[in-house]
Amino acid sequence: MTNEKRNQGAFFPRDRNWQPPALTPPYKTSVLRSPQKALLSLDNTLSEMTGPVFGHNIIGDLDNDLILNFAKDGELPIGERIVVHGRVIDERGLPVKGALLEFWQANAGGRYRHKKETYLAPLDPNFGGCGRTISDEDGYYYFRTIKPGPYPWPNGVNDWRPAHIHFSIFGDGFAQRLITQMYFEGDPLIWKCPIVQAIPSEEAVKQLIAPLDMGNTIPMDSLAYKFDIVLRGRRSTMFDNRREGN
């Protein structure tokens, strides 16, 4: 593999001006859950540069099909049918192959299937709301689902989450570990949301908004949205100084 040497370096430092800060008071829960002391900066050691790998054997046939993976035989969940697809790459633009992606979301009415969920919108008996997949050699992934609805949440008296899908991504080093949310092009709620506003710049927020992708729709069946994900890149190891025996 030509990139093998390059793939062994430490990860680029996280750009903390691009990422949301820990304390974002308009998102009230962050007030008591944000560390107040400075983080200890540490160049990666093996403990952060390595990470677990997930084989395709853990993935079931319907794991990337949220339309069918909870539905009763012969029934379907209610809502807009969509395909979500894209690539997982790193900051150098290299594909991250074999990345594990896990997703979860509310149903078309904005209701989660969870014991602690209290929103009055109904559960859909045919929709579970979770799925997963593994990126291929080019970092490409896809799944299909029902477009989630927006929902109100107890923060301000009238705060609403824009429609979104939660993503958890495993690259090939534990330092790359990332959880984020995908939003949908054209949703006016995006720019009113305190969780979105935790992100400091408009440019960074746009990185989370998936465009409608007519080139990948399935005619008479499903619309498509494209969502590319960028994980931290690795430093080059050329001319790296290493002590003997390491």
Next chain:
Amino acid sequence: MTQPLNYFKETPSQTAGPYVHIGCTPNFSGVSGVFHEDLGISMTNDQTEGHRITVRGMVFDGKGAPLKDALVEIWQADAKGFYNSPSEMRGQADPNFTGWGRCAGHMESGEFVFETVKPGIVPFKDGRPMAPHITFWIVSRGINVGLHTRMYFPDEETANATDPVLTRIEHKSRVPTLIARKEGDDYRFDIHLQGDNETVFFDI
């Protein structure tokens, strides 16, 4: 003008929210029948080498209340100090040990529990040994970017005293926030997001 460097920006993180368990531990959260079993619930099998340990703890907010909606992941070397990872170039890790665990805090108490083995020694970048440690990653509602920290062992005083990471901590009074307590046969590692005992979190 110069040529562009063509780097991309890392996708911004967003909170895992209150329902992270639907996606990461669906069987635990009550969405059953989609995945056969939740990932990361067992790190060992009956042939795993090394000394078996139980690690438990809670994540506390700035008012001292335990988080009941957190998700904790750990990553560690095997008993000989090898990572079960494709980027482990030093040798072959124990195939019967995954090194990775994931646990949702108990819905009533908030406690997380990992059944694992005590990790071996892993070298720092310059070859010095790091004391045995477990890497932690914590996400939940109210945490905008997942938090990285490390747990060290109370019965490794000598190794801890020269650990290249622990010795980097400027305020020595904060070092104990990274050292588990022995509690019977178990290790307890409580994580404090704020306050006098705020855990040292890493920007790695």
